[in-house]
Amino acid sequence: MEGNQKPEYYEDEIELIDYLRVIWKRKWLIIVGMLLCGLAAAIYGFTRHDAKMYRVSALIEIDPLIKSFTMEKTESMIESGMFNLGVLKDLSNSQGISKQEHLTFQVAIPTKGLNILDVGYKTPDVDLGKAVLNSVVKQLEEQFKEECELARYQLDKDMKTKDEHINDIQTGIETKKRDGAIEIARLKSQIRTIQFNIQLIEKRCDNDIIVKERDIRVHKANIKALREKVKIVNGTREETKRVLKETELSRKKLIAQREGIDLGSHGETGYLGMFMQCSCKLMLFTK
Secondary structure, three states, X not given: OOOOOOOOXXXXXXXXXXXXXXXXXXXHHHHXXXXXXXXXXXXXXXXXXXXXXXXXXXXXXXXXXXXXXXXXXXXXXXXXXXXXXHHHHHOOOOOOOOXXXXXOXXXXXXXXXXXXXXXXXXXXXXXXXXXXXXXXXXXXXXXXXXXXXXXXXXXXXXXXXHHHHHHHHHHHHXXXXXXXXXXXXXXXXXXXXXXXXXXXXXXXXXXXXHHHHHHHHHHHHHHHHHHHHHHHHHHHHHHHHHHHHHXXXXXXXXXXXXXXXXXXXXXXXXXXXXXXXXXXXXXXXHO
C-alpha cells in the first residue's frame, strides 16, 4: 500500500506551466508593448543628437614692460572669475548662456620663457566659446589699457621729476661754470698782478744790487784810501813820535844850554832856528 502511494501536492504551489499559460494568454499585450517600446527607442535614437564638447582657446601675450601686469597676476585674474560677470553681461542676449552660469577657464603657460598665456574654454557651441574668449580678451585689453595709463602717468611723473632734477643739475653746473670762470679770471688777474709785482721787485732788487755793488765798490775804494791814509797816519805818527822825542831831547838840551851856555855866543838865531825846525815837522805831520 505504501509502495504504490503517490506524492501529495499542496494547493498553494504554482508550477512553471501555469506561468506559461498566463504568458500565452496575454501574448498579444506583451508583443504590442515590446513593439511600442522599440518604436519609442527608435524615435528617440534618431531624433537625439549627441552633445559634443569643444575647447576654444586664445593665446594672450603679456607685455613685460608693464611690471604691475604680470603673467601670474593675469592668470590669477582669469581663473578667479574676475571677468565672468563682464562676459555674462556682454553675452546676456546670446543663446546657450545664462546669467547664472559659472564660467570656467583653463589657463596655462605653453612655453617657458615667453610671456604668452593659453586661455581655454570648453563649450558645445564653438561660436559661443569664441564670443566668451573675445569678451575676456576685450576686458583684458581694457584692464591693460588702465594699467598702461597708470604706468604712463607714473612714468610721465617720474620723467618730469627726472627732468626737473636734470635741469637743477644743469643749472647748478652752469652756475658752477660761471662761478668757476669768475674765480679763474680773478685768480688769473691776481697771478698777473703778482707776476707784475714780482717783476717790479726783481727790478728793484736788481737796482738795489747795482746800487749796493756800486756802494761796495765805493766803500772798497774808501776803505782802500782810508788804509792808505792810515798807513800815512801811522807813518806820520811814528815821525811825530820821533820828532817829539827829538824835541824833548832838544828841549832838555835847551834847558841845559840855557842854564850852562852863554846866550851871546850862540845868539837868538840858533835857538829860534831849532824851534822852527820842530814846528815845521809838526806841520808836516798834521797835513
